Amino acid sequence: MINIAVFISGRGSNFIALHENIKKGVIKNAEISVVFSNKEDALGLDYARKENIPVIVIPSKDYKDRHEYDNLIVKSLKPYNIGLICLAGYMRIVTDELISAYENKIINIHPALLPSFKGLNAQKQAVEYGVKFSGCTVHFVDGGMDSGAVILQKVVEVYDDDTEETLSERILKQEHIAYSEAVSLITDGKIELSGRKVTIRK
Ligand code: GAR
Secondary structure, three states: EEEEEEEEOOOHHHHHHHHHHHHHOOOOEEEEEEEEEEEOOOHHHHHHHHOOOOEEEOHHHHHHHHHHHHHHHHHHHHOOOOEEEEEOOOOOOOOHHHHHHHHHHOOEEEEEOOOHHHHHOOHHHHHHHHHOOOEEEEOOOOOOOOOOOEEEEEEEEEEOOOHHHHHHHHHHHHHHHHHEEEEEEHHHHOOOEEEOOOEEOO
């Protein structure tokens, strides 16, 4: 059984999709042991509390130093024996303190086909650039921004009349599928990481 910590900053729909798929048995050998948020008013926290999932909130606005902040996170996660951290709409760059404490155990979902459209508002960037396809990427987290090894991607067509909102909605549906697939691959022990390359064992 792998204890998962999900990190959120807002709505939490990816967190909810992961939890629903664990409950349904689609993701096996895993439990969401704790939800961490850097925002007190993150909507996803309501769902966590309703589902009796422990919640840790450390408001990032109270901390200037990212390293000090991530050290606090590491300390607060200790009791949960976490084997995997899933960043799910967690809108902060993580530092070495967290990455070295959980080496190759932190993954993120990004709403674009990396390495295109890193950072904020990826769907808006895709619409403005005029790409014909975008999608989402689940990747390991390293010290850079959206730069770690890619685990899996889902492709979504971009229509001529798409807005940031319509494209985001279409991508989000794929995010919910992709994140559960990626977590399953990890909890089933099917992922091999070598440098930037992720191989999926059949
Ligand atoms: C998702 O689209 C996720 O990919 C994105 O934020 C949204 C969170 O939605 N993350 C990033 O842009 C990270 N760079 P959710 O809170 O409903 O899961």
